[in-house]
Amino acid sequence: MSQVLYELRASWAIAKKDAAIYYLKPNILVSGALFPLFMFLAFSVGRPAEPALMIPGLVAITILFSSSTIEPVSIPIERRMKTFDRLLSAPISLHAIVLGESLSGFLYSIGIASVPCIAGFVLFGTGLSNGIPFLIGVVLTAFCFATMGTLFAAYPTESPGDIMSMLNLVRLPLIFISGIFIPIASIPYPGQLLVYCSPLTYGTDLIRAGFSGPTLFHPAVDLVMLLLFIGVFQVLANRLYKRFNE
Amino acid sequence: MIAIHVSDLVKRFETITALQGISFSVNEGETFGFLGPNGAGKTTTIRILTGISPPTSGSASILGKDIVNETIAARKEIGIVHETSNVYDDLSAWKNLIFSAELYSVGKEERESRGKSLLELFGLWERHNDRVKGFSKGMKRRLTLAMGLINNPRILFLDEPTSGLDVQSNLIIREVIRDLNTKGVTVFLTTHNIEEANVTCDRVAIINHGQIAAIDSPERLKKTIQSVQSVKVAFADADPSIKECLRELPLVNEVRKEGDKYRLITEKPPVVIQAVMECAAEQKVTVISMNTYGPSLEDVFIRLTCLDVRTKGVRAID
Ligand SMILES: Nc1ncnc2c1ncn2[C@@H]1O[C@H](COP(=O)(O)OP(=O)(O)OP(=O)(O)O)[C@@H](O)[C@H]1O
Numbered sequence: 001m002s003q004v005l006y007e008l009r010a011s012w013a014i015a016k017k018d019a020a021i022y023y024l025k026p027n028i029l030v031s032g033a034l035f036p037l038f039m040f041l042a043f044s045v046g047r048p049a050e051p052a053l054m055i056p057g058l059v060a061i062t063i064l065f066s067s068s069t070i071e072p073v074s075i076p077i078e079r080r081m082k083t084f085d086r087l088l089s090a091p092i093s094l095h096a097i098v099l100g101e102s103l104s105g106f107l108y109s110i111g112i113a114s115v116p117c118i119a120g121f122v123l124f125g126t127g128l129s130n131g132i133p134f135l136i137g138v139v140l141t142a143f144c145f146a147t148m149g150t151l152f153a154a155y156p157t158e159s160p161g162d163i164m165s166m167l168n169l170v171r172l173p174l175i176f177i178s179g180i181f182i183p184i185a186s187i188p189y190p191g192q193l194l195v196y197c198s199p200l201t202y203g204t205d206l207i208r209a210g211f212s213g214p215t216l217f218h219p220a221v222d223l224v225m226l227l228l229f230i231g232v233f234q235v236l237a238n239r240l241y242k243r244f245n246e
Numbered sequence: 247m248i249a250i251h252v253s254d255l256v257k258r259f260e261t262i263t264a265l266q267g268i269s270f271s272v273n274e275g276e277t278f279g280f281l282g283p284n285g286a287g288k289t290t291t292i293r294i295l296t297g298i299s300p301p302t303s304g305s306a307s308i309l310g311k312d313i314v315n316e317t318i319a320a321r322k323e324i325g326i327v328h329e330t331s332n333v334y335d336d337l338s339a340w341k342n343l344i345f346s347a348e349l350y351s352v353g354k355e356e357r358e359s360r361g362k363s364l365l366e367l368f369g370l371w372e373r374h375n376d377r378v379k380g381f382s383k384g385m386k387r388r389l390t391l392a393m394g395l396i397n398n399p400r401i402l403f404l405d406e407p408t409s410g411l412d413v414q415s416n417l418i419i420r421e422v423i424r425d426l427n428t429k430g431v432t433v434f435l436t437t438h439n440i441e442e443a444n445v446t447c448d449r450v451a452i453i454n455h456g457q458i459a460a461i462d463s464p465e466r467l468k469k470t471i472q473s474v475q476s477v478k479v480a481f482a483d484a485d486p487s488i489k490e491c492l493r494e495l496p497l498v499n500e501v502r503k504e505g506d507k508y509r510l511i512t513e514k515p516p517v518v519i520q521a522v523m524e525c526a527a528e529q530k531v532t533v534i535s536m537n538t539y540g541p542s543l544e545d546v547f548i549r550l551t552c553l554d555v556r557t558k559g560v561r562a563i564d
């Protein structure tokens with residue numbers, strides 16, 4: 001038990017350290033904060049007011065990009081500076097490292113996503129009818145993609161660009177198969193299968209439930225699926241960090 | 247008690263075998279040196295002993311805890327100073343230190359009091375709130391050492407602690423190692439600096455190409471090669487041809503020119519001294535000084551690692 005506490009504290013220390021060092025780095029601000037926020041603006045401004053349809057998707061995309069950006073940048077840099085060896089040689093398990101890194105992406109993303117949310121709520125009123133699924137949706141989506149970023153960063157490179165390009169190969173298509181811009185019904189059949197493989201689908205769906213928008217699944221299904229993705233990503237990340245540890 | 251036990255450790259990377267089955271033990275309280283040229287496998291050994299890198303085969307334990315199966319328990323006993331000064335440039339010295347304390351679950355009061363005394367010890371307290379980015383190489387190295395000691399380890403691993411540092415940083419670090427030693431902390435340090443191994447270590451393992459060539463105290467290692475004693479002589483105004491003359495002397499195995507002096511390698515220095523005086527008289531040159539030397543650790547090192555740099559007149563290993 002005390003070891004669990006010990007490791008949780010170390011994870012928290014890792015997240016705090018990342019926050020102090022990376023959150024305001026220019027390249028992270030551009031791809032983790034400005035890019036998603038501009039995307040949000042680009043798609044939300046001037047559209048017919050259908051907040052229940054558009055807003056959940058845009059919030060989910062903002063979360064996707066902001067949560068999965070920190071680790072793919074910070075971990076390769078720390079490999080190059082050899083500070084990553086500090087984490088690898090500390091008396092904590094890989095789980096604590098993966099958790100701490102994911103936590104740092106998670107917190108960043110919550111901070112970024114709250115900007116359009118709060119602004120929207122203040123300027124246009126909420127449209128939010130059910131806070132609980134909305135909050136759970138935001139939190140789980142953020143943690144899920146933060147873990148995905150940590151997972152990608154396991155690739156043993158010292159250059160953030162290598163990981164970013166791999167990651168974008170996944171992140172960008174996710175937008176189109178998650179029912180945000182293109183209604184799922186209009187995606188041809190094999191593509192629809194992909195929709196069910198995307199955690200963004202469930203995240204968007206759960207957030208949408210908060211706006212009482214039309215949903216694909218029962219919120220409980222979304223919740224279970226998101227937890228499942230988080231679990232799988234965490235386990236995979238642990239495996240990969242272990243495997244690439246020479 | 248045995249602090250570090252290593253048995254038949256092998257590490258293979260894709261193309262090369264970095265460690266070819268090394269075995270040794272380090273006793274608690276000992277300062278143990280791992281001396282070897284570049285690429286010998288020193289860092290690889292430390293990375294395995296600290297559980298960063300898994301061994302291909304063989305085993306290692308820290309205070310009786312297996313490094314593969316009881317990694318976390320083993321790591322709680324150790325402090326590590328990595329080969330590169332891996333500090334966070336964007337954090338202050340103080341924040342760096344506190345972060346390592348947090349990784350090792352050092353309690354708040356303890357880390358603040360120990361943090362302050364460590365920074366004072368390493369002469370960094372005045373700069374504790376400054377970002378590390380502006381620190382000199384020696385300051386970063388000293389901070390790395392302070393970070394390695396924040397958890398009050400029973401065993402300290404130091405990967406080339408003083409490489410490339412100035413005299414002052416060097417002295418502080420050596421002093422700290424000596425002090426740790428008197429407090430009963432086990433120190434495992436790697437170096438390619440022979441003098442450092444000679445003056446700081448109780449025992450030294452000489453490693454080359456992933457194999458241990460010898461392990462013993464520096465003095466006993468020197469005794470194993472009595473045949474490389476030497477006589478160093480300086481002449482007032484000698485013609486370079488004197489070298490030929492010296493080479494012809496009986497019992498001289500080799501003559502090396504070292505600056506304005508000549509070193510004659512021999513097993514019998516007294517006989518050679520006599521012969522040199524006679525040779526000088528014959529050539530009508532004056533001997534200014536003459537000294538005899540026992541084997542140095544460097545000689546042992548050169549002998550055991552088969553480094554043949556003498557012919558080029560190079561003497562230092564780095
Ligand atoms: N991750 C790795 N992948 C492949 N080869 C490696 C790796 N790490 C070390 N090696 C090889 O293992 C050998 C031993 O390297 P190591 O870093 O242990 O040497 P060292 O004794 O610490 O040398 P130095 O004095 O230069 O620090 C070298 O030939 C090196 O190229």
Ligand SMILES: [Mg+2]
Pocket residue numbers: 288289290329405
């Ligand atoms: Mg090395």
